[in-house]
Amino acid sequence: MRYAELILPIPLPGYFTYSIPPSLEGRVQPGVRAVVPFGKQKYYTGIVRRLTDTPPEGIEIKPLADVTDALPVVTEVQLRHWEWMADYYLCSIGDVMKAALPAGMRPEGSRKEGLRQNYRPLTETFVRLNPALLEEESRLHEALDSLKRAGKQREALLRFLEEAGLTPESTAAFSEKGPGKGEKVPPLAPLPRSAVQKWTSPAVFAALAKRGFLQCFEQETGRLDTTPHATLPPHELNPAQQTALDSLKAQFRERDICLLHGVTASGKTEIYIRLIAETLRAGHQVLYFLPEIALTTQLTERLRAIFGSALGVYHSQYPDEVRVEIWQKQLGPAPYPLVLGARSALFLPFRRLGLVIVDEEHENSYKQFDPAPRYHARNAALQLAAYSGAKVLLGSATPSIESFRLAREGRYGFAELKTRYSRVEMPAVRAVDTRELRRKKLMDGHFSPPLLEAIGKTLAQGEQVLLFQNRRGFAPMLECNACGWVPRCKNCDVSLTLHKATGRLVCHYCGYSEPVPALCPSCGSKAIRPRGLGTERVEDEIALRFPRARVARMDTDTAHTRRQYEQLLSAFSRGEIDILIGTQMISKGLDFEHVRTVGILDADTMLNYPDFRAHERAFQLMAQVAGRAGRRKERGEVLIQTRDAAHPVIRQVLSGDYEALYATQLQERALFRYPPFYRLVYLFVKHRDPAVCHAASAHIGSLLRSYLGSRVSGPLDPVVARVQRLHIRQVVIKLEHGLSPRKVRELLRYALGELQSHPEFRSATVYFDVDPL
Ligand code: ADP
Ligand code: ZN
Ligand code: ZN
Numbered sequence: 001m002r003y004a005e006l007i008l009p010i011p012l013p014g015y016f017t018y019s020i021p022p023s024l025e026g027r028v029q030p031g032v033r034a035v036v037p038f039g040k041q042k043y044y045t046g047i048v049r050r051l052t053d054t055p056p057e058g059i060e061i062k063p064l065a066d067v068t069d070a071l072p073v074v075t076e077v078q079l080r081h082w083e084w085m086a087d088y089y090l091c092s093i094g095d096v097m098k099a100a101l102p103a104g105m106r107p108e109g110s111r112k113e114g115l116r117q118n119y120r121p122l123t124e125t126f127v128r129l130n131p132a133l134l135e136e137e138s139r140l141h142e143a144l145d146s147l148k149r150a151g152k153q154r155e156a157l158l159r160f161l162e163e164a165g166l167t168p169e170s171t172a173a174f175s176e177k178g179p180g181k182g183e184k185v186p187p188l189a190p191l192p193r194s195a196v197q198k199w200t201s202p203a204v205f206a207a208l209a210k211r212g213f214l215q216c217f218e219q220e221t222g223r224l225d226t227t228p229h230a231t232l233p234p235h236e237l238n239p240a241q242q243t244a245l246d247s248l249k250a251q252f253r254e255r256d257i258c259l260l261h262g263v264t265a266s267g268k269t270e271i272y273i274r275l276i277a278e279t280l281r282a283g284h285q286v287l288y289f290l291p292e293i294a295l296t297t298q299l300t301e302r303l304r305a306i307f308g309s310a311l312g313v314y315h316s317q318y319p320d321e322v323r324v325e326i327w328q329k330q331l332g333p334a335p336y337p338l339v340l341g342a343r344s345a346l347f348l349p350f351r352r353l354g355l356v357i358v359d360e361e362h363e364n365s366y367k368q369f370d371p372a373p374r375y376h377a378r379n380a381a382l383q384l385a386a387y388s389g390a391k392v393l394l395g396s397a398t399p400s401i402e403s404f405r406l407a408r409e410g411r412y413g414f415a416e417l418k419t420r421y422s423r424v425e426m427p428a429v430r431a432v433d434t435r436e437l438r439r440k441k442l443m444d445g446h447f448s449p450p451l452l453e454a455i456g457k458t459l460a461q462g463e464q465v466l467l468f469q470n471r472r473g474f475a476p477m478l479e480c481n482a483c484g485w486v487p488r489c490k491n492c493d494v495s496l497t498l499h500k501a502t503g504r505l506v507c508h509y510c511g512y513s514e515p516v517p518a519l520c521p522s523c524g525s526k527a528i529r530p531r532g533l534g535t536e537r538v539e540d541e542i543a544l545r546f547p548r549a550r551v552a553r554m555d556t557d558t559a560h561t562r563r564q565y566e567q568l569l570s571a572f573s574r575g576e577i578d579i580l581i582g583t584q585m586i587s588k589g590l591d592f593e594h595v596r597t598v599g600i601l602d603a604d605t606m607l608n609y610p611d612f613r614a615h616e617r618a619f620q621l622m623a624q625v626a627g628r629a630g631r632r633k634e635r636g637e638v639l640i641q642t643r644d645a646a647h648p649v650i651r652q653v654l655s656g657d658y659e660a661l662y663a664t665q666l667q668e669r670a671l672f673r674y675p676p677f678y679r680l681v682y683l684f685v686k687h688r689d690p691a692v693c694h695a696a697s698a699h700i701g702s703l704l705r706s707y708l709g710s711r712v713s714g715p716l717d718p719v720v721a722r723v724q725r726l727h728i729r730q731v732v733i734k735l736e737h738g739l740s741p742r743k744v745r746e747l748l749r750y751a752l753g754e755l756q757s758h759p760e761f762r763s764a765t766v767y768f769d770v771d772p773l
Helices: 076-088 093-100 137-145 151-163 168-175 193-199 202-210 239-254 268-281 297-310 320-331 343-347 377-388 401-408 434-439 449-460 535-545 562-573 603-607 614-626 648-654 658-671 690-711 741-756
Strands: 003-007 016-019 033-038 042-052 123-129 214-220 257-262 285-289 311-314 338-341 353-359 391-396 413-417 428-433 464-468 477-480 497-499 504-506 513-515 528-531 551-554 579-582 595-600 637-642 678-687 712-716 726-736 765-770
Touching: 003 033, 003 093, 016 033, 076 093, 076 377, 093 343, 123 151, 123 193, 137 151, 137 168, 151 168, 151 193, 151 202, 193 202, 202 214, 239 257, 239 268, 239 413, 257 268, 257 401, 268 285, 268 297, 268 353, 268 391, 285 343, 285 377, 297 311, 297 338, 297 562, 311 320, 338 343, 343 377, 353 377, 377 391, 401 413, 401 658, 428 434, 428 449, 428 648, 449 464, 449 595, 449 637, 464 614, 477 497, 535 551, 535 579, 551 562, 595 614, 603 614, 603 637, 603 648, 614 637, 614 648, 614 658, 637 648, 648 658, 678 690, 678 741, 690 712, 690 726, 690 741, 726 741, 741 765
Parallel strands: 257 391, 257 413, 285 338, 285 353, 311 338, 353 391, 428 637, 464 579, 464 595, 551 579, 595 637
Antiparallel strands: 003 016, 003 042, 033 042, 123 214, 477 528, 497 504, 504 513, 678 726, 678 765, 712 726
């Protein structure tokens, strides 16, 4: 008897063994899907990992119920990559399968109802000429003859023949004198019924169908765009771009990974385009990653213009059915040679992957926080490329400290673009000292006179303004001036954010909301005031100061869907908005001609955030937002409002000195034992009952400490210690590079299992976050 080890989409560790019944023998191989019973009630679709002759002992082994595929739908490289991911990120391989495979490819069900198919192929009704009319030359002629007294039907049939591909001459021949010797009806294409109905009335169509001349049938059409696209050659590179490209190509001969550090608007994308073109010409595939939010029509169209229908786009906001079809296309004979996608494109099958591009490689959104697998798409892409024998190009104007260090140490190749493509100078960046202005009572609400002046001048010239405030809502909190009361979330340990448009107080962690009270519920005072600054408030205040300007706001409240986001962007690019206010959404990859002034309203909140990466992030955000100014024609201007104009990070942003940021960050990281010098792993324990949460985290904390000593700190309360009614404790583990990663992972997994073996802790949610951000 042979057995199959399967991956099932459930959060339990390991593989699940089933026997192969004789009826399915020969159909089971690694990578195919199989349907299996699980427990008493359920059916799952799993992936066969391997075959074996020796089943595990002491457990009941059930037979496979069915095998879905004739050929693997998950490649060997993918399976290895899934295994690496489960191992590295300390989750189950079932978690990885669930994240990787579109839901439509893994139907589940119960014993009673069977599998619920949640993918349906898209079909369309087509119309064809009755094949019998094509068998002999004279039959079609006779058919047309028989319609002599039904003029409309005859006309419709003739039109059909022409639309379906018969030449006008042949059509005439068949309709009038009958075909000459050996004249045959060539193969005719079926036409969509919707098209035919545009030029026939329902009655005429029904009559032709009734006579049996036309036949309807259903055909699978698919959801993917198959229209051919005209393409253009790529742009000529300028000398700096050419040098960087040549250098990258030379380095790729010896290395697998390179970092391209190019200032904003230096034309990194053009370099990617050249490398993509060469890779495709060599017959290999390219996977091009962008952070979800930067995946705009702007870039898709730029790539479409050059690569046409070779380009496929894949991201998690696509309907599941579309994702299923892209997956199947990638397995088929004509896969997309170039796939542009967000994080989840990592999981698509590639047979000839030659190059992976990770644009904006420093972006946080490459990291998945919840649910497992909590992976970093850049790091996972590096692994995938290694398994596939592909090269990787990382690109950024503000690289992550980790990647830059590897480049500095010579582990990655490296190239630089220091000037903007259009030769416009980098924007002039100024700090505005709000502490001083406040003391002199010169601040106008949240605006400094220099910022207001710059906005006024830009508007007068008919140019555009971006204002950045990384907080949505009106104000991050409400406060009673009489007693100090602050409204807090019922479910989480955070204060509620005031949203003026909806008149509600909202929790940004769990979504809970309540109306704004008229009086302080604690002392009855009327003096409740908003405190702090959100984008809504910026919008309100700016509209008062520039009543004639057209103002819009871009944050997750106004651009919740991709469509709203695109609409705001295109309105801005058509010049229908003068001032665009936004959160970090406005910092990503936007390329607009007329942005002259960028205002950063409050740098301090970013700088003071309690996290060891706060300075790195603040620099990246400010440099990226600043990079939206003056990209093509005239030099732009950036004003940063801060109470601490002498802060080293502010000075680094002013001088655009990434290297200085890098140097100070390295010193701090070394001193406080943080990445890239140490590997970080967080352990989270969550429970409704604070006592269980404390006991469980203390238990696993001391177990870990008994093995790893002072590398373990905590358990402690994270910044937000309760979310959605769950109390949270965190253990921080810092691992030096000398330790064997495999042994450490074994130990961590063991500790988790040990904790879960205690019945009193079994109801706690416990997981690791490896390389957390
Ligand atoms: P980055 O990706 O470095 O931010 P982009 O590639 O978006 O920069 O380039 C910035 C602008 O300059 C874009 O509008 C782009 O079309 C233009 N550009 C860059 N390189 C070229 C080139 N070689 N020829 C023509 N236009 C270019
Ligand atoms: Zn009060
Ligand atoms: Zn909440």
